[in-house]
Amino acid sequence: MRASGDLSYPPAAVTVDLVILTIRDDDLAVLLVRRSIPPFPGKLALPGGFVGPDESLAEAAARELTEETGLIANLEPDADDGTPGSQVHLEQLASYGDPGRDSRLRVVTVAYLALAPGLPVPHAGSDAADASWQSATALLAGPPDELAFDHNKILADGIERARSKLEYTPLATAFCPPEFTVGQLRRVYEIVWGTSLDPRNFHRKVTGTPGFLIEVGDSTVGDRGRPARLYRTGDATQLHPPLLRTTSDPAEAEGG
Amino acid sequence: MRASGDLSYPPAAVTVDLVILTIRDDDLAVLLVRRSIPPFPGKLALPGGFVGPDESLAEAAARELTEETGLIANLEPDADDGTPGSQVHLEQLASYGDPGRDSRLRVVTVAYLALAPGLPVPHAGSDAADASWQSATALLAGPPDELAFDHNKILADGIERARSKLEYTPLATAFCPPEFTVGQLRRVYEIVWGTSLDPRNFHRKVTGTPGFLIEVGDSTVGDRGRPARLYRTGDATQLHPPLLRTTSDPAEAEGG
DNA sequence: CCAAAAGTGTTCATTTTACACCCATGT
């Protein structure tokens, strides 16, 4: 049923919505904005907005990310110039376009997933009037209509994507600062997966996978215990074989 | 930058495009249509069309699939009523919306991936004036602008999705008839991955994974060799641990 | 009989898992 000649088509608006995840206070957190206008006034929602006429979808998502957090996204995982925001990961998640998901007009939204290191910024953007970090795990467990539109579903899909990608990609490092210890990386896995992992075997696994971690030589001034080596993310884009989330008691890594 | 009050938004059209894959003549094939109107007149393209005002994205994709192939898609993998088309798999792939990808107007397309068993129908739909099966692997290896729009990229993404999902889901059965042998299933893996797999170890792996295959008791009348047991797809949605595509000579499974 | 495909058994290498044990620091 491609248009045959004329250019009439059902009118629609295209937006991008962002699932921006980070680790805060030993919990997985998502950046949400409080809506001030209908529909769903007063409700929390994922940050997002219309795709501009001359923007690609990814550019629109990166622009929204910068507006909300001040971070610069890493659309292609190659550049490593050491700038603070350069390791922020941004990838397309999925599109959502059920008729009636926005009462005003037909809106198709392309959701993007962003993973950022722990940020002390509650909201830094110019436009984000009322942005805040919320517990993503609490929202997952709560009522399915706690967020505006179908954003509970989008958030659930984003968390599931993040959880599964930790298994077979080095994506967990996106939650870490540019230089990090194996222990910090392990805590990311434990928090995102809600499991606890054996520190010894985890250490051997990640340091033994070629290209996953690059030792930076130095050591941290430890909070407690022996100082740990620092690493940067390596060149590897896949983990073969993957890390499996099948260890220990699922409840042990909850909260903090 | 959510709209604040007024409802003005950059105008755009939303379409669905389908990557319909099947196995034909020991090769991975994709259903393409020949365009008759600009842009890209005469070029091959993925089948697709506008999303109707009251359709969800998945419904639009399912409608296009039926129009092009006569098949009924399986949006949620639960119903198993035995109808011929019920095992066709349809899932959202990704969205593509670079400005200028369609010279006429801003078009954002939501691509869907469909996997169907070997079909004797070159084209069966009412609207598909000029649909045909083409070698997907040949298109992957060919020039990157052989198809209209950005459809080479969409096709490549669809093939990559299919290849990786064979590893950790029972999706390969979507390429098989309702009842199939282990050998048929193995040939699917070999063709899609372009590798050759050890028949003995493959057999043990798939029959040993709980919920993957259900023995249907009977045996085929064999072409050659010992008759094989017949199986249906089981309830399992994930394969733990996954099948890995790291066996034997990559060239051996080519062509036929 | 022979070729071909199905299916089982077995062996060896690798990986995972569990856990004992030492290292280096703060208090």
Add this chain to the structure above:
DNA sequence: ACATGGGTGTAAAATGAACACTTTTGG
């Protein structure tokens, strides 16, 4: 000294890869 987290060694268990071998058909 002791608690805490970092890191190595190692043995048992599970898994994967390679392949010998039997079964059952068609020609």
